[in-house]
Amino acid sequence: MNNIFIIDDDPITVFGIKKMLKASVSCENISAFDNGKMAIDQLRLDIENGCPMPEVIFLDINMPIMDGWEFLEAFLALPIENRIIINVITSSIDPADYHKWNEFRLKCFHYLNFKNKPIFKIETTDLSRINLAS
Amino acid sequence: MKSTQTDLNNSIVHQLPLATVLVDLSFNLIDASHTWHQFFPSKKDLNNPQKIFTFFDGHEGCTPELLEEYLIGNDIRTIRHSVMGKDNLQWLESTFAPWFDDNKTIQGTIIQTIDIGRQIQKDVELEQTKELFQATTEINHIGSWEYNIETEKLSWCKMTKQIHEVPENYEPNVAEAIEFYKQGYSRNKISMLFHKILQEGTSFNERLQIITQKGEEKWVAAGGKAIKKEGKTLKIFGTFQDINQQVVAEKRTKESERLLTTLIDNLPINVFIKDKDSRKILVNKAECSYLEASPDELIGKTDFDLYDNTVAKTSRDEDLEVMRSLKPMLGEETINVRKDGSITHFLTSKIPLLDLEGKAYGLIGMSMDITNLKQKEEQLRNLINVTAIQNKKLINFAHIVSHNLRSHSANFSMLLDFLIKEKEPKEKERILGMLSSASDNLLDTLENLNEVVDISTNVNLDKKSLSLNEGIKRVQQNLSAFLEKNKVEVTNTIDESIRVMSVPAYLESIILNLMTNAVKYRHPMRVPQITLTASNEPKGIALSVTDNGLGIDLERYGDKIFGMYKTFHNNKDARGLGLYIIKNQIEAMDGYISVESSVNKGSVFKVFFNEENE
Structure with missing residues (x-):
């Protein structure tokens, strides 16, 4: 695993995910972003420069400036050929959020997971879907 | 002599105005008046004596035997007989009287005849009238009574007795008759009327109530008329009619009529025909x-x-x-x-x-x-709308609360899980630091939520008329260090006299939030400028706060700008709460807030105060 994005404005969650990732996978680049806007800007820059895309994204929903849904909308419009695993993470128990996720999942070329906080462990499916997809 | 006498007699008899005939003892006709021959036309030669019987031939009611009996009788007798005349039946009455000579010796019989046709007719008419009267009496239950003043005798007819329900042999007197009338009005009235007719001869006809012998209450029409002779009252004749059914029916009709009128009139419904x-x-x-x-x-x-x-x-x-x-x-x-x-x-x-x-x-x-009902319905509909909006707000709030609290508790769980598994003391210390900052965040969140709940639960808002400028000045004083540090230029064009209806604490909170926001989101290349103006709007004063800051992309964020925990700039001070709180405060005072903004130019927030108290 070369490249993982964590998009969350809560430093504690970012810390937690990083810690859990260290325990389960070896990854060279783990990048954290405070909101969707910063992440999408980085991705656009990377595409321009021909840099590799992240293989896994951990995405919070409630964020300032650009929230998780807005990020997804913008992300799907990017010219990315590989299927990327996106783990949508939220502390919300509003059923509307789950429905929204499902809508995205159905129309999405990438793999979308839905995870409710608190997270104690990174599942293998959070990082790899290759076997299932083939 | 005798002959002369006879002639004389003859000539006198002929001229008698009353139909008269003389008959001798042998029943021969001696002589007759011309008038008599009008009733009994002569049939043969007058010179030859004729038997009187022949004249009565064809007469009904007198046989020759009866005639003979009458002719030989020594007293005066009358017989009625009839004969068929030219056109109709002729009724006659003949009186037979003995005929004496000077020596009181009986010579024969004098018969005088009169036409009684008219009298007979009257008799028949009277009979018919009586029958008619009887029938009328029975059909209409009309009885009669008579009072003889001289003898003081009161008599009742059969019908009158029937109405009183007394036996046919009952003999009333005035006192008893009056006793039959119902005590009170009826009895007093009849006493007075009877007294008046006796004294003054005044007729009466009155509807009164009696109580019959059998104790039944009845309505009667009692009438009385004085029969006078030479100005003096001899008798009183009166009628007595049972009108109970009629009166009862009339009363019933009137009652139901009154009932209907009362009902229609007093219905709480508009009725019209x-x-x-x-x-x-x-x-x-x-x-x-x-x-x-x-x-x-x-x-x-x-x-x-x-x-x-x-x-x-x-x-x-x-x-x-x-x-x-x-x-x-x-x-x-x-x-x-x-x-x-x-x-x-x-x-x-x-x-x-x-x-x-x-x-x-x-x-x-x-x-x-149903105007009231309609109004109630309208009120109810409004209430439902308000409730629906409130409910939506509440659900939204509940989700925000749950999300925020959950995100903190999730962090606690996660960090505690790490802490338990962690062996390295340095890492443990780091996790503990995180835990303490998570706890601080939770406290902050709770404080923020408390602030919001406070507005929502302040039901009895006490709006006061406040000077807008005084409020602004107080906020400026509180912010003086902050404004000075950021070199803010404040322009206030609001007239000293302008007052707004507001909860005092809310007014300061609104001004404070709008001014600090204007500074927080200032443009990095410009000196922050804030312009405060006021304008007259239909429902009251509107306060405008204009800045030259970053501005907000309203097309993108539009409805979210006043939402809870919505922040739109990379600013560490942003709590995403200020606009949410003042929007709630303004709406709690029945006002509203609007925003105009363009990115990199600045924003205008306009607060509409509501001068009405409800």
């Missing part, structure tokens, strides 16, 4: 008070005289349809607009009135005023 041309022919009290007019003023009027033209047209169309189809219109909601423009909601029914041939000649209308 209209004729074919929709003219009112009956209105009840409710209708009168609704139209503020007396019944006389309303009778004959149409809806066009009373209501707005369109309403009258609709009503007339309904009337025509009901009378055409003969189908009642039931419980329709209608709207009436009076000439003065006031609107009333009614639940109206119109029922066709049919004549004997089944054609409609008008209609009965009933309208119930």
Whole structure:
């Protein structure tokens, strides 16, 4: 695993995910972003420069400036050929959020997971879907 | 001598004005007056003596035997007989009297005859009248009574006795008769009337009540008339009629009429009857008070005289349809607009009135005023709307709360899980630091939520008239260090006299939040400028706060700008709470807030205060 994005404005969650990732996978680049806007800007820059895309994204929903849904909308419009695993993470128990996720999942070329906080462990499916997809 | 005497006699007898005939002892006719021969035409030669019997031939009621008996009798007798005349039956009465000579010796018989036709006719008429009277009496239950003043005797006819329910042999007197009248008005009245007729001869006819022998109460019509001779009252004749059924029926009719009128008049529903041309022919009290007019003023009027033209047209169309189809219109909601423009909601029914041939000649209308109900319904609908909005807000708030609290508790769980598994003391210390900052965040969140709940639970808001400028000045003083540090230029063009209706704490919170926001989100290349202006709006004063800051992309964030925990800039001070709180405060005072903004130019927030207290 070369490249993982964590998009969350809560430093504690970012810390937690990083810690859990260290325990389960070896990854060279783990990048954290405070909101969707910063992440999408980085991705656009990377595409321009021909840099590799992240293989896994951990995405919070409630964020300032650009929230998780807005990020997804913008992300799907990017010219990315590989299927990327996106783990949508939220502390919300509003059923509307789950429905929204499902809508995205159905129309999405990438793999979308839905995870409710608190997270104690990174599942293998959070990082790899290759076997299932083939 | 004898012959002369006879001649003399003859000539006298001939001239007698009364039909007279002389008969001798041998029953021969001696002589007769010309008038007698008008009744008994002579049949043969007068010179030859003729038997009197031959003249009575063909007469009914007198046989020769009877005649002979009468002729030889020594006293005066009368016989009635009839004979068929030229055109009709002739009734005669003949009186037989003995004929004496000077020596008191009987010579024969004198017979005098009179025409009694008219008397007989009267007798028949009287008989008929009596029968008729009897029949009338029986059919109409009319009895009679008679009082003889001289003998003080009171007599009742059979019918009068029947009405009193006394036996036929009952003999009344005045005192007893009066006793039969019901004590009180009836008895007093009859006593007075009887006294008056005795003294002054005044006739009477009065409806009174008696109590019969058998104890039954009855209505009677008692009449009395004085029979006078030479100005002196001899007798009193009176009638006595049983009119109980009639009076009872009349009373019943009147009672049901009164019941119906009372009912219609006092129904809390407008009742009216209209004729074919929709003219009112009956209105009840409710209708009168609704139209503020007396019944006389309303009778004959149409809806066009009373209501707005369109309403009258609709009503007339309904009337025509009901009378055409003969189908009642039931419980329709209608709207009436009076000439003065006031609107009333009614639940109206119109029922066709049919004549004997089944054609409609008008209609009965009933309208119930449901304006109050309508208003209540409207209020209820508004309340439901308010509740729905509140409910939506509440659900939104609940999700925000749950999300925020959950995100903190999730962090706690996660960190504690790490802590338990962690062996390295340095890492443990780091996790503990995280835990403490998570706890601080939780406290902050709770404080923020408390602030929001405070606004929502402040039901009894006490709005006061406040000087807008004083409020601004107080905020400026509190922020003086902050404003100075950021070199903010504040321009205030608001007139000193302008006052707004607001909760004092809210006014300061609103100004403070808008001013700090203007500074927080200032443009990095510009000196922050804040301009405060006021304007008159329909419902009160509006305060505008204009800045030259970053601005917000309203097309993108539009409805989210006043949302809770929405932040739009990379600013560490942003809590995403300020605008949410002041929006709630403004709405709690029945005002509203609007925003205009363009990115990199600045924003204008406009607060509309509501001067009304409700």
